[in-house]
Amino acid sequence: MRLDSTHARTSKAEKLALIGALCVIVILLLPSVNMVKTLLIQSGFVSLHQDSKEKAMQLVSDVVRAPLNWAMADSDLPLLKIDIKYQDWLLLEKDRDTAFTHGQIPEQRSEVAGSVFFENKKLKATIRLQGDMLDHVAAFNRWSLRVELKQKQALFSARRFSLLSSNVRIHQGPMLFSETLKLAGFDIITPTYRPVKVVINGQNWGVMMFEQAFSQDMLATNNRTEGMIVRLDLHQQTASENLQLQRVLKPRVIQRNTVLKNASLSKQRQIALALLSDFLDGRRTASDVFDVKRLGQYLATVDVWGAWHALTWNNWRWYYNPHTAKLEPIQSDVAVTPAEHHWLMQPPSNDFLISKQMLADPRVKHAYNQALQTLKRQFSRGELLAKLSERQQRFIQRIHASAPLVNTFNLALLEKQLHCIENGYLDEPCQNIQPMDSALHRHMTSMVAQRSWDLVSGFTKSSGISEVTIRNPDSQSLEIKGISGVNKFDLQFPLENINAQLPVMLTAGSELTFSLPQELTQVEVTAGLSGKKKARFTFIENIQPLSFIPRPTQHLNLKKYPFIEVAEGHWKIKTGHWTIDDYIVSTDDIDLVIDAGTHLTFTEGSGLMIFGGVMLKGELEAPIVITRAENASYWAGISVFNKNSRLGSSITHTQLSHASSPKLGLWQPRGSAYFIGGKVNIDGLKISDNYSEDALNIINGDVTISRLSIRNALSDAFDCDFCTGSVSNSAFNDVGARSGGDGIDVSGSNLKISGTHFTNIRDKAISAGERSQLAVYDSQFSRVNFALVAKDDSTIVGSKLTVMDVNHYALMSYSKKPYFGPAKMDISEFTCKDVGCGQKMVSQIGSMLSVNDKQITPQPLSVKGLYQTVMKSDKPK
Incomplete structure (x- = not known):
């Protein structure tokens, strides 16, 4: 008997696998293929291969492992029970049926009342279908639902959230992406994404993903000051004969009506939309509009993960930071995949017009390269991969109860992608990696911004003429419903003569001007495009959205102030008694040094904005004194942007009094002494009689404060958001003269x-x-x-x-x-x-x-x- 064989033997297991594969292929060719595909997708199957035979073999292997995955699944998950009345449920079903008829979920969809039960609590909510494409509602259950809790209730730090089948987001993909950001030390806003068990009207829908909505809740839980989230809508698109695609994109804020009801947020909205519009039109560079460091980090992580889906115009989300007046990227629908042939691609940021325009800015490109180096160091140490692997295993164990076919991502591909990006895809392991497949997405070749009507309208006053001009650049008519005015004493003017002519429809491309009383300082216009909800928009006398934003000046002539010595990298104010009657904004990366014994007085409206650090070198016997000029009610304070966290500000034995915060255009910070980022060391600072909301306001600072004295504060004395450090041997007296003072x-x-x-x-x-x-x-x-x-x-x-x-x-x-x-x-x-x-x-x-x-x-x-x-x-x- 021969121990060798002249032909390959097929084992029993291989035969079964082959038969199973053939069965799967046959099934996929049958008319009922959609039902089978939906079942497989809902169960977590993601093909890792291009070849049909390899796909079938993978499927058989995954199916064989599925019972064990299901048996070993972690069932200790939060349980959400949702009740919706039968008649309301029928409305959701009707929207789902409409989606199948038209190929996508309708934009106008029913929103119904429901109750969410969690840990013996009953929470009232409104519920609707979530998403656009049919994958959100394809299965018998586990439809994507958007939930908004009422009465200011929240679950997992969110009042607004979605419940999704995990396949919609490719299972653990968003978690792995966000964990990469966190482990690398990249401070990018990410929504909460976690598995929960869901029961709807008594029917077990199994494990679904809880995904936090883009909202103020998300900003707060990501350590961001109240602000707003901006996105893009498609206003119009045209394609030329040679397939050049131009899109007209309209920036808008999420939760617009809520924003417009808040005076502070309403001002921020105008700045945010105007900045983004200028970027789309090529009027402003990316570094002037976006937070350079965070944008570079986000784009680098997107490229390493091959997360091209995040770069499409409709998936971008930005947070407007009211302190820096810049936009920060938010992780949004990254859709990363474990399939190597889709994952490994040359950087997709080079293919999309928006990200290409961002990376064309040398400062953004520099931040991008720095982020790649940070990721490379993290991977080379092995810690990042180990932690990602551990968190991946824990995550998929939780979703295996409903998606037992889910596979792990081969995280070693991250290192390969990083290596190839760094080496320009020229060496052996990288030569077969191609640019993004053009079949995945049709790229636009040019873009322009469609500005909201209120951004191009305005309230002007000059030479005895006071008027508001309302322009409608949109393709729809604008309905002007009412106009009212406000004077400097905050008294309302009803403007009966003007309102007698209203409402009026302002056709596309036209404008209308109304004459106003001279005593008005702002105008409120209630208006809205045809078919849209009307809202109140505020216009301030002679102020456009970008009349002022905090940016370093390019060229500054200080010849008027010979006591300011200008040297490379710093300004120095020598000892003496000096007066400043301008609002001085420094050039970039400047340190301001003031010697002991210096007395500075500022006229009304004047102040300092420094893009660097400040070194106020007062001494106990020779303090620095900074105050208002003799005939001024108050001055505009000092604002410091410590752009590099390694640099800092040091203040010793300084007296600062009768300051307000700068009121410059629509950018209006809270503090008379205002520090953004970096290290702030204070020893012997006395602030008194301020006229701002906060006497001392520090954001994202590393603080060491001793002998701080704040007296006669109009409102809060010391406001510190997202700070670390210490306050010792200090005193706070007579705080909150107006009220609301902490x-x-x-x-x-x-x-x-x-x-x-x-x-x-x-x-x-x-x-x-x-x-x-x-x-x-x-x-x-x-x-x-x-x-x-x-x-x-x-x-x-x-x-x-x-x-x-x-x-x-x-x-x-x-x-x-x-x-x-x-x-x-x-x-x-x-x-x-x-x-x-x-x-x-x-x-x-x-x-x-x-x-x-x-x-x-x-x-x-x-x-x-x-x-x-x-x-x-x-x-x-």
Whole structure:
């Protein structure tokens, strides 16, 4: 008997696999192929191959493993139960049927009432179908649903979210992309994306993906100041005979009506839309419109993942940062795939017009290259791949209960892609990698912006003529419903003569001018395009959207101020008594140095904006004094943009008084001393009699503060958002002259506060919100409305604290914003010298408060009632 064989033997397992593969191929050719395909897709099958035989073999292999994947799935997931009345459910079914008839989900779709049950809570909601394409509703169940919770309730830090079948986002793909950003240290806004179990009207829909919607909730949970999210709509497109495709793109903000009802957000909206329009039209460079560092990081990560889908014009989302007046990218529908033949492509950012125009800016390209190097270092150490692999395994184990065919991504391809990008696809492993397949997406060859009517309209006043001109650049008619005016005392003018002529339809391409009373300083126009909801738009006298934005000046002549010595990389103000009567904006990367003993006075409206660091070198016996000029009510303060986090500002023995924040165009920051980013070291700064919302305002700063004194603050004394560091041996006195004034107000920050006194505080002495972590020691509070307040998933720990003369509550923990959740406070060695102190410590149900090792019993607390009464804000606008 021969032990070798003259022909290859086929084992039993191979025979079964071959038969199974043939069966699959036959099934895929049958008329019922759509049903089979849908079942496979919903179960998590993603083909990793191009060859039909390899596809079939993979399918058989995946099916064989599926029972084990299903049995080993992690079933410990949050459970959401949703109830929708039968008649309302029929409306959703009707929209689904319409989608199958027309090939996509209708733009105008039914929104129905429903209830969401989670952890013994019943949350009222509105629900509609989510998405555009049929993959969102193709299956028998697990349709994509958009849910908006009512009454300011939230789940997983979101009031608005979608429930999706995981195949719509290619399962673990968005998670792997966002984790790559986080592990690389790239601070890019990403929506929450997590698996949950869903039951609808008693029917088990299995595991679905909970995806946070683009909203203020998402901004807050990503450590961003309230702002807005901008996207693009297609206004028009044309194709020439040689297939050149031109698109007219219209920027708009998400949740427009909510934005327009907020005066501050309404101003920001105009800046954001005007900036993006200028970029699309080629009037502004990418580095002038976008946050260069974050944009470079996002584009680099997109290229490494081959996430071309994120670069299509309709998938871009940007956050408008109100501090920098720049747009930041948001992770949106990256659609990464585990299939090597789709994943590995030459950088898709080179193929899309928008990203090409971004990378044509040398500063963006430099940030992009730096980000690639950061990713390369992370991969070379092995830590990033190991952590991604661990998180991938944990994630797919959770979705295997409903999608047991889901495979893992071969994460080693990330390293290959990085290597090929760096080497220009010239060496052996990379030569077969091609540019993006043109069949995947039809690229536009040119683009222009369609501007909203309010961006090209305006309120002007000159030579005794006051008028508002409304222009309609749109292709639809504009209905002008009403106009009112406001004077400098905030008194309303109804303008009866003008309104007697309204409403009026302004046809496409036309304009209309109305004469106005001279005393008006702003005009409010209620209008909207035909068929759209009418809203109120505000126009301020002689101010266009981009009248002023915070940018370094290109050329600055300081001959008028010989006391400012200009050298390479810095300006120096030598010792003396000097007056400045301009609002001076520095060139880029400039450090301002002021010597000890210098006295600076500013006329009304004048101030400083520095793009670099400031070194105020006052001494105890020779402090720096900065204040208003003799005949000025106030000056415009100092704003500092520490663009490079390694650079910083240092302030010693400086007195700053009678300052307001700059009111320049529609960009209106809050602080009279205003620092954005970088390190801020303060020792001996005294701020008094400010006229701004915040006396000292620091954003994204690494702070070391000692001997800070703030007195007679109009509203908040020190506001620190997304800061880390310490405050010691400081004093806050007479805060909130107008009302709504906190001593220290922090959001998303981690601070240690020690040896600090708070006296005569009209609101909260210390307020910790939005997941802040505060340690407070050896401090005293007297004549305050509230001493320490922890809210919205913040934690305060402290000891050796003394309070007296507290009007309302000494210690409080509660939730104001449900998408953050309850708060915690643990105070030891606490002394309260007031009568009835036991009644001045309160914790809302769900939050925690411990005082001197004793738990304060949580109780129902009307937070809304608090903010409508004793905590009601009346901050200056």
